[in-house]
Amino acid sequence: MRKLPVYIVVDVSESMFGEAIDQINAALDKMIAALRRNPYALETVWLSVITFDSMARVVSPLTELADFKFPELRARPGTALGTALDLLRSQIAKEVVLQTEETKGDWRPLVFLLTDGQPTDDWRPALARLRSQRPKPANIYAIGCGDEIDFEALTEIADATFYAKEASPELLAKLFIWMSSAIQSASKNASNLGLVKDDLTPPDGIQEIGDDYPPAPDFPRQLFFHATCSTTRKKYLMRLRYFDPLGMYVPAASYKVPDDFLDDGGYVPPTVSSDKIAGMPTCPHCENQDWACCGRCGAGFCFDAASSLRRGWSECPVCGARMGFADGRDSFDMTPSAG
């Protein structure tokens, strides 16, 4: 039986932390359930899931639909799109028998690439390596969610590019249902031409991007900072959102993160002046509302302003340096995480 390989390549960068990743987990689960109810899909579809943050990982190798077990996705810093393309290329080479003039092989793989941010690595050489393969290794459909998409990258990589402005749970659910119907239709009419255009008509709220795509914003709409809780010494991640009426970043959310939460894979984003930051989110571990940046090691940490003021200093939970409050009001440059 010729298989129809389907690769789902998901950006699990920090911007996915919290609800977004839970929603994607739930939407993928539903998509697989829908595919399993379709006899054509059951016969032909093989699925693989690849995620990328500062690294790319095969979280599930190409597996027959009936045996596919869905892994829980976890968010981490970084958006190494180029690394993901290289991994995709080597997985296809390993797992798929491409059709040539002499061999029938498998159907040409379908790749769904989901991202909500801008790549933090140089993806162009990886794309060139993928493109240089003969026969054409895959049909790639890219879906950008949110308002920080680098459509220049996506339209260059993908055969067709789609845009979902709001990554709401409803829209994500629709998106995965749409992907599953595209896969079902491809499995029924499997041909090496890939999907016919009609199969690609997206649902409301998701539009196809042509040559006039929205530009990537020239400054980040969201910032992420890593911090350590002074009370529990555990790590957390703060999300800030740019608020146009103020012209500043305001607190959006904070999340507990695992102790092995990775660093940004060498990518250092531009610094931001503390003048641009209207406030930091509350610590998710101990509810401290105040935040400081260590003058010695640069670590961000939560602290309790009232008791620190009584003492006259606060202590960095990472390096132990003690800081007074004398220069607390000067502005300084802050280095966010890769996002």
Ligand SMILES: [Zn+2]
């Ligand atoms: Zn805390």
Ligand SMILES: [Zn+2]
């Ligand atoms: Zn320190």
